[in-house]
Amino acid sequence: MDTVLSVFIGIGLATACGLRVFIPLLVVSVASHFGNLPLSPGFQWMSSTSALIGFSVASLLEIAGYYIPWVDHLLDTIASPAAVIAGTIVSVALMTNIDPFYKWSLAIIAGGGMAGLMQGTTVVARGASTATTGGIANPLVSTVELIGSVLLSILAVVVPVLAVLLIALVMFFVARWFLRRRRKMAGMSKVSQSIPPAAMQA
16 A cells, blocks of 8 residues: 555544544454455454454444433543544554654654544534533534544545545634634623623623
8 A cells, every 4th residue: 555545544534533433443444354455564453353343333332322411421521532542543553664653653643633633623513512402412413423434434445635635624614613713702702801890780
């Protein structure tokens, strides 16, 4: 596998770990099990039948958990560090023909970093959903995250360059939304500070 493509695949799957921790691992296990995805030395265990079964069960449990009220918040707490670890592992497993030092450095920074960033975005989205709808819309948010993780994982394996471009586009819009929200909140804070206390009490 071309080194650059292997890096793109790793980053794409790592980012998908930020949406669902085990779905990308399951995709890697399935693809490598049938010989469609080469793995780095030391990670061939991910293509084993036992790993395939384990990732399948873990994926089903994770999916189900996000549809149980309040359990999704607990999973978010656990998933945040788990996503970073999974993103790092999946990146290292797929980055072939790279010196181990640079491989692990890139996996931790790019793979783990993108997984953590995406996971943080989903936590904010779920918090906003809970605050505005009392958690009623959380199943919809979970469904979108699940579909996104599956599609991004498959896309990362089939068309890795497109997956990375899509990730960059999504991150651009997410960053722009956060900046606008921050500016809006800063503007509201200035307005509230300019109102005299007596006027607010009245």
